[in-house]
Amino acid sequence: MDIKKSKWKIAVAISIAVVILIGVFIFTQIGPYNSKNKKDIIVEIPKGASVNAISDVLYENELIKNKQLFKIVVKLSNKAQQFKAGKYLLNQTYSNQDIVGLLASGKIYHDGIKVTIPEGSTSKEIVSILTKNKLGKKEVYEGLIKNPKELYEKFEFLKEEKITSLEGFLYPETYYFDEDSTENEVISKMLSTFNGMYTEKLVQRQKELKMTLSDVVNLASIVEKEAVLDEDRPIIASVFYNRIKIGMPLQSDATIQYTFEERKKIVTYKDLEIDSPYNSYKNKGLPPTPIASPGIKSIEGVLYPADTDYIYFVAKLDGGNNYSVTYEEHLKNVKEYKEQRDKLNQNKTKQ
Known part of the structure; x- marks a missing residue:
């Protein structure tokens, strides 16, 4: 009996040791690749990339030690559907869980020249912003804007008969462009953003x-x-x-x-x-x-x-508008606005 108990204890001890060793192995495999190396590594996750493809990219860049375990971490996190394509700034101190969290957060790393196109910008204003940021030449942009046909191959929606200019289709957004981007590439990125924002739902509504x-x-x-x-x-x-x-x-x-x-x-x-x-x-x-x-x-x-x-509207001081059906109502609203505006200006003068 004592021998059997002794063997049982040894077996239990060995099992516990194996479990511990497996746990340590897994922990080290899903932990940081190198906790002492904080050198930045830029990786790009392609649009539509599968978890398999993403694990390949991370493994090739020495950011994860084990592709299979990384996939398990992703599955347990239930965040795969939240992964966003783009460039990410990572380093070898990130654990598998840290990387999964970053890919799901959409905190994309942007390099290149940052350009913000405000809503309501005219094409002239957009060209001015681009050229001030040393992105191309004014005359080349103007030529592209006046000739949508040059971009027909890339953008089918431009073939509509009434579209004789790119005015209005250069979507207002914050962009990041490479320093050597051509005028065509810059314009194409804006048109591509417009095309993405103008969803199939909006297309159907337009047809309705x-x-x-x-x-x-x-x-x-x-x-x-x-x-x-x-x-x-x-x-x-x-x-x-x-x-x-x-x-x-x-x-x-x-x-x-x-x-x-x-x-x-x-x-x-x-x-x-x-x-x-x-x-x-x-x-x-x-x-x-x-x-x-x-x-x-x-x-x-x-x-x-x-x-x-x-039929009519006039601005209010708060940025909104007063609306009216008849011209008589409109005139009252205009008068009210002018009185409020004059009063505000007088108060400012007194101050």
């Missing part, structure tokens, strides 16, 4: 409204320039739709501003007499092209306008 893409972006560009608050965008869109419906010109100061080399502080009554196809006081319907690059909120506002009878 029996509109062209050009018309959607055109009207959205005007809404973008007229609106300050997101909640106003669908309402402003409804105002323009209502004006079109009754055969009234859009009467947007924003389209007048587009004709000037530099934006004016105030559009005067004399400006409303300008002989231009972009003068929406003299010409009915949409201008020949969009007047700026609208953000997604303005595009959605045009595709999903509010249901209103409003």
Whole structure:
């Protein structure tokens, strides 16, 4: 009996030792590759990469020791669906769990030249931003913007008959470009971003409204320039739709501003007499092209306008608008706005 007990104890001890050794092995395999090496390593996770492909990239860059165990860590984390493509800044002190967390967080590493295109930027303003950041030449950009045909092969949506310029389609966003990026590559990245934002759902909605893409972006560009608050965008869109419906010109100061080399502080009554196809006081319907690059909120506002009878709107001091159905109501709102604005200016002067 004593011999049997002794053998049993030895077997238990060996089993425990094996379990401990396996645990230590696993712990070291899924832990940092080298806890003392903090040298940065940039890895790129391709779009649509599988966990297998990702583990290959990490293993080749000596960031994980065991691909199979890494896959198990991913599976247990239940975060594989959250992984985002792009470049990541890692080092060998990261454990498997740290790497999984970073890939799921989407904290992508950006190198190159950072360029921010604000919503409502005109193509001229965009070209100015790009050239100031030493990204290409003005005349090359202008040539591409005036000739969408040069990009037909890459972007099918540009083949629409009404699209005669890239104005409005250079999506406003923060971009990172390589220093040696060509003008074509820069423009293509912006168009690709637009194409990604303009989802199939929006395409179907456009078809329901029996509109062209050009018309959607055109009207959205005007809404973008007229609106300050997101909640106003669908309402402003409804105002323009209502004006079109009754055969009234859009009467947007924003389209007048587009004709000037530099934006004016105030559009005067004399400006409303300008002989231009972009003068929406003299010409009915949409201008020949969009007047700026609208953000997604303005595009959605045009595709999903509010249901209103409003024909007029005037700004409020808080950035919103007062809306009205009749011209008489509109005049009251204009008067109220001017009184509030004058009072505010007087208070500022006193201070």
